[in-house]
Amino acid sequence: MKLTIPEEEVMGHGHLACQGCGGALAMRYTLKTLGRNTVLSVPACCWSVIDGPFPHSAVNIPVFHTAFEAAASTASGIKAGFEIQGKDVNVVAWAGDGGTYDIGIQALSGAAERNDDIFYICYDNEAYMNTGVQRSGSTPLKAWTTTTPVAHPKDRPKKDLISIMAAHRIPYIATASVAYPEDLTAKLEKAKNIKGTRFLLIFSPCPPGWKADPKNTIKLARLAVETKVFNLLEIENGLDWRITKKIRKPKPVIEYLKLQGRFRHLTEDDVSLIQENVEKEWNILMNKVGE
Amino acid sequence: MPEKTEKQIVFDKVKDTPPLAVSLYTMDYNKTGSWRNVRPVIDYEKCTGCMTCWKFCPEPAIDAEKYEEDGKEKYKPVIDYEYCKGCGICWVECPVEGAIYTEEEGE
Numbered sequence: 001m002k003l004t005i006p007e008e009e010v011m012g013h014g015h016l017a018c019q020g021c022g023g024a025l026a027m028r029y030t031l032k033t034l035g036r037n038t039v040l041s042v043p044a045c046c047w048s049v050i051d052g053p054f055p056h057s058a059v060n061i062p063v064f065h066t067a068f069e070a071a072a073s074t075a076s077g078i079k080a081g082f083e084i085q086g087k088d089v090n091v092v093a094w095a096g097d098g099g100t101y102d103i104g105i106q107a108l109s110g111a112a113e114r115n116d117d118i119f120y121i122c123y124d125n126e127a128y129m130n131t132g133v134q135r136s137g138s139t140p141l142k143a144w145t146t147t148t149p150v151a152h153p154k155d156r157p158k159k160d161l162i163s164i165m166a167a168h169r170i171p172y173i174a175t176a177s178v179a180y181p182e183d184l185t186a187k188l189e190k191a192k193n194i195k196g197t198r199f200l201l202i203f204s205p206c207p208p209g210w211k212a213d214p215k216n217t218i219k220l221a222r223l224a225v226e227t228k229v230f231n232l233l234e235i236e237n238g239l240d241w242r243i244t245k246k247i248r249k250p251k252p253v254i255e256y257l258k259l260q261g262r263f264r265h266l267t268e269d270d271v272s273l274i275q276e277n278v279e280k281e282w283n284i285l286m287n288k289v290g291e
Numbered sequence: 292m293p294e295k296t297e298k299q300i301v302f303d304k305v306k307d308t309p310p311l312a313v314s315l316y317t318m319d320y321n322k323t324g325s326w327r328n329v330r331p332v333i334d335y336e337k338c339t340g341c342m343t344c345w346k347f348c349p350e351p352a353i354d355a356e357k358y359e360e361d362g363k364e365k366y367k368p369v370i371d372y373e374y375c376k377g378c379g380i381c382w383v384e385c386p387v388e389g390a391i392y393t394e395e396e397g398e
Binding site: 001004007009021022025028052055056057058060063207213214215216217218219 | 299300302308309312313314315316317318319320321322323326339340341342345346347349350351352355365366371374376377378379380382383384
């Protein structure tokens with residue numbers, strides 16, 4: 001049988017990710033596709049720890065550890081330096097959801113508005129996992145985190161970052177999931193040949209933060225797509241929306257929720273509220289896709 | 292390119308450190324196999340070589356070993372127990388029943 005994703009391993013073993021880490025898997029797929037001709041700009045996020053302590057590094061390519069809010073602007077600067085030297089290098093800003101949805105959004109918006117020739121990849125684990133599971137703009141409705149305890153679970157839905165990025169009219173935006181590596185690598189392969197800011201959101205389950213079993217990482221990522229909680233799509237030039245993984249028979253959202261301890265406190269009303277919200281978001285998305 | 296070494300580098304004094312905080316070595320010294328509670332084992336009698344386990348390993352602690360059979364290139368997954376953290380993703384995702392089973396560490 002043939003391998004469905006590139007064979008070469010760029011990321012090495014011995015890194016400090018937890019068991020069953022979705023973020024580590026996202027990095028592995030990304031580096032497999034982009035290859036060794038890549039430089040990373042990593043703000044404060046799980047990956048600033050996973051990479052390992054100085055002078056060791058697990059990714060085997062240059063990494064620039066930068067401040068929390070500055071992933072995109074650091075990547076823009078690195079790319080400008082390479083352009084002056086006449087080198088064609090993939091510069092990737094690699095941030096978690098805290099450094100993208102909340103703290104890093106002004107640098108990201110600036111880079112996107114200038115249409116700097118960088119990749120911005122956000123691995124979305126839906127809270128500030130590195131510092132101990134605090135609520136972020138990406139945390140879904142009714143989820144438990146340490147700053148939204150069971151008595152007061154999050155009362156706002158997840159921020160629609162993809163629409164914010166689409167409003168910048170950048171050449172390429174895509175969402176991907178670690179459960180669909182072929183889809184992820186195909187999108188990156190496509191993005192490689194596009195000039196300008198390319199934004200990718202990778203859905204990466206976090207077993208300790210979601211209070212889920214590490215062995216269910218891929219299962220959870222797949223269920224999120226099958227229940228329409230997270231949709232796989234790509235957007236060209238901010239206007240041309242396209243669903244890349246069509247779900248014919250969506251599963252009820254409870255199948256995704258019941259595997260996670262962060263949703264254990266939910267009542268039946270809460271579950272139907274989440275289901276309603278998923279349907280509403282899906283209809284909004286369908287209007288944009290035009291189907 | 293970092294040097295391939297399993298040695299852990301520790302600088303005694305500040306003046307021993309390089310002038311820039313660059314990465315010099317890989318993380319290979321960190322044998323994460325010691326984190327493991329449950330050990331996945333591949334039953335090669337049942338394994339079809341679909342490489343799903345290799346594809347979903349976050350470490351990566353499963354190597355794709357290439358071999359030739361009847362003039363065709365084939366792959367075989369081999370678990371690297373020095374680095375496998377025992378998350379169990381390969382066990383859950385394996386499409387063939389019983390091709391990967393788990394046992395308690397230390398048995």
